[in-house]
Amino acid sequence: DGGITQSPKYLFRKEGQNVTLSCEQNLNHDAMYWYRQDPGQGLRLIYYSQIVNDFQKGDIAEGYSVSREKKESFPLTVTSAQKNPTAFYLCASRNPIRDAVYGYTFGSGTRLTVV
Amino acid sequence: QQPVQSPQAVILREGEDAVINCSSSKALYSVHWYRQKHGEAPVFLMILLKGGEQKGHEKISASFNEKKQQSSLYLTASQLSYSGTYFCGTEQSGGTSYGKLTFGQGTILTVHP
Numbered sequence: 051d052g053g054i055t056q057s058p059k060y061l062f063r064k065e066g067q068n069v070t071l072s073c074e075q076n077l078n079h080d081a082m083y084w085y086r087q088d089p090g091q092g093l094r095l096i097y098y099s100q101i102v103n104d105f106q107k108g109d110i111a112e113g114y115s116v117s118r119e120k121k122e123s124f125p126l127t128v129t130s131a132q133k134n135p136t137a138f139y140l141c142a143s144r145n146p147i148r149d150a151v152y153g154y155t156f157g158s159g160t161r162l163t164v165v
Numbered sequence: 166q167q168p169v170q171s172p173q174a175v176i177l178r179e180g181e182d183a184v185i186n187c188s189s190s191k192a193l194y195s196v197h198w199y200r201q202k203h204g205e206a207p208v209f210l211m212i213l214l215k216g217g218e219q220k221g222h223e224k225i226s227a228s229f230n231e232k233k234q235q236s237s238l239y240l241t242a243s244q245l246s247y248s249g250t251y252f253c254g255t256e257q258s259g260g261t262s263y264g265k266l267t268f269g270q271g272t273i274l275t276v277h278p
Contacts, residue, residue, distance in 0.1 A: 081264045091271070092167065092268040092270040092271050093207070093252065095265065095266075098265055100264065144264055151212060152209070152212070153197045153199070153209035153211075153212050153254070154197070154254070154266065155209070156207050156208075157206060158205070158206050159205075159206050
């Protein structure tokens with residue numbers, strides 16, 4: 051079955067460390083997105099990519115970096131510059147065709163905690 | 166700018182109905198609705214495109230008023246499985262970054278037996 055796989059499910063980061071969250075999809079979707087969710091809040095866009103080797107900053111990109119070297123993969127690095135990284139991170143994909151009837155497909159998420 | 170959802174929380178008994186609203190200050194191309202269970206990823210419910218159409222999914226339906234940039238999600242004869250947090254996601258008209266969604270803060274729906 052097609053879907054999005056995020057790993058790891060839980061991640062602990064020490065102060066000053068960079069960590070990378072994995073996101074892989076086999077849906078053949080062109081567009082991929084990273085969102086951050088804090089307790090009791092909505093989803094905020096970190097980065098997104100519509101095609102390979104191209105990506106754009108979202109609303110809260112500071113302290114994060116991404117790459118899109120393959121269509122299937124869109125890893126997110128949380129750098130030491132991100133001062134409050136503890137959150138639930140969600141990866142999503144979609145075929146951004148106008149008038150499409152399908153929404154985002156989300157991965158199961160990675161819960162990142164600073165220790 | 167983030168769309169505004171109302172109410173923030175709803176408590177129902179099985180069989181009761183609820184309406185969740187989503188309002189944006191931007192011109193919208195589409196509105197998405199998602200449901201998220203605690204600790205899980207959001208699940209896509211439906212998409213409303215401009216034109217004020219109403220769509221349905223089992224006992225859950227939605228409408229989109231393009232002129233007012235507002236959408237409403239209707240849950241009828243609620244079931245225990247409807248419990249969760251409901252998010253609207255809006256896609257703005259124009260521009261080249263279509264497909265990108267801005268989410269509301271969520272509405273917590275709790276259904277009791």
